[in-house]
Amino acid sequence: MRANGINAASITYDSRDVLSNFANAYKIEFPMLSDAGSKVIRAFGIFNTNIPEGHPMMYGIPWPGDFLIAPDGTVIDKLFLPSYEHRASASQVVLRHFDSAGANSAAIDAGMLKATISLSSDRCFPGQELGVALDVRLEPGWHIYGKPLPSSYQALELTFTSPLIDEQSLELPEPHPVKLEALGETLPVYESSVTAHGKLGIRWSPPMPAPFLKGEMIKPGPYEIKGALRFQACSDKVCEPPQAIEFTLPLTVDGYVPPAPKPKPKP
Numbered sequence: 001m002r003a004n005g006i007n008a009a010s011i012t013y014d015s016r017d018v019l020s021n022f023a024n025a026y027k028i029e030f031p032m033l034s035d036a037g038s039k040v041i042r043a044f045g046i047f048n049t050n051i052p053e054g055h056p057m058m059y060g061i062p063w064p065g066d067f068l069i070a071p072d073g074t075v076i077d078k079l080f081l082p083s084y085e086h087r088a089s090a091s092q093v094v095l096r097h098f099d100s101a102g103a104n105s106a107a108i109d110a111g112m113l114k115a116t117i118s119l120s121s122d123r124c125f126p127g128q129e130l131g132v133a134l135d136v137r138l139e140p141g142w143h144i145y146g147k148p149l150p151s152s153y154q155a156l157e158l159t160f161t162s163p164l165i166d167e168q169s170l171e172l173p174e175p176h177p178v179k180l181e182a183l184g185e186t187l188p189v190y191e192s193s194v195t196a197h198g199k200l201g202i203r204w205s206p207p208m209p210a211p212f213l214k215g216e217m218i219k220p221g222p223y224e225i226k227g228a229l230r231f232q233a234c235s236d237k238v239c240e241p242p243q244a245i246e247f248t249l250p251l252t253v254d255g256y257v258p259p260a261p262k263p264k265p266k267p
Contacts, residue, residue: 004098006068008090013038013060025260038062046080068093081129091120092131096197106247112142112233112240117158119200119225123252126218127204132170134158134229136194143189144231146175154232154242156190160200162225164218164251170198182236200225202253220255224248 008030012019019032033040038060041047046062053059064087065080077097079088095118104122108115113136120131136156138144149155158170173196175188203218227249232242 004094006094009033011035011040011062013041013062021263022260024263026257050082064088066090066093068097087125087128089121089124089128089130092129092199095120095131095133104249104251106227106249108229108245108247110233110243110245112139112235113137113144113231115229117227117229117247117249119249119251122250123254124202125254125256126202128202130200130202132158132160132168132198132200134170134172134194134196134198136190136231138190138192138233140192141235142233143178143191143235144194144233146172146188146190149188153187154230156194157230158196158198158227159230160225160227162223164202164223164225164253165200166203167201168198170196172196180234183239217256218253220253223251223253225251 009032010030011033013035014022015036016034019034022028023032035041038047041060041062044062044067046065048058048061048063051058051061063080063082065078066088067075068077070076077093079093081088104119106117108117115137116133116135118133118135120133124130136144145153145155147155156172160168173190173194175190177186178189178191179186205217225248226246228244228246230242230244233240
């Protein structure tokens with residue numbers, strides 16, 4: 001994130017001693033702010049109301065998420081999820097605001113169409129959300145279709161397939177209607193370029209049945225996320241048949257981070 005001029009900081013309801021111990025144990029260098037009593041967490045409206053009052057370990061935690069804050073204090077973006085098991089990733093915000101290809105990208109070259117598909121990171125934890133970016137460039141004179149579209153044509157679609165994936169989405173821009181004289185129809189199309197962002201949710205626990213994934217949590221290790229970009233490219237002279245170009249992106253799932261060991265009492 002520092003490459004984009006972003007400095008990280010965290011805020012939790014833990015005491016300064018707990019945070020200092022955690023930072024020392026895991027070599028964390030960014031500031032970890034203590035909000036004992038959750039006063040700031042409440043003021044920002046991110047107090048987790050799913051935790052019952054009096055819970056011995058978790059009452060006072062915020063919803064999991066991130067703020068992107070400008071130097072003047074303006075909140076540029078925020079990303080929070082309504083569950084403890086699913087976590088947003090700061091890399092999503094970086095991918096969305098800094099036009100980065102991300103740390104994990106696949107390139108497609110179909111001649112008249114070139115595309116880059118990116119995940120915001122090549123690593124994640126079980127239950128984490130990653131950002132998705134699609135960048136499509138078309139040669140002059142060519143177009144591809146958007147939705148809604150008659151079933152005889154193929155609209156632009158990006159899909160991922162993996163047992164790791166819990167949910168996925170992509171927010172494509174609105175196509176514009178164009179009267180295609182050769183077809184005698186007015187259809188929604190994209191010309192020149194298309195840029196879209198979305199998300200990919202990684203499962204907390206494996207789907208059932210999943211014989212290669214054992215245990216209550218997704219097993220740490222290297223995986224592959226497979227996907228396909230579907231489109232139909234046409235020009236004023238020719239209309240290509242629908243295409244589905246497959247790609248693969250590597251993804252490493254990291255293991256659970258245990259609580260930091262308690263420091264030894266001073267003699």
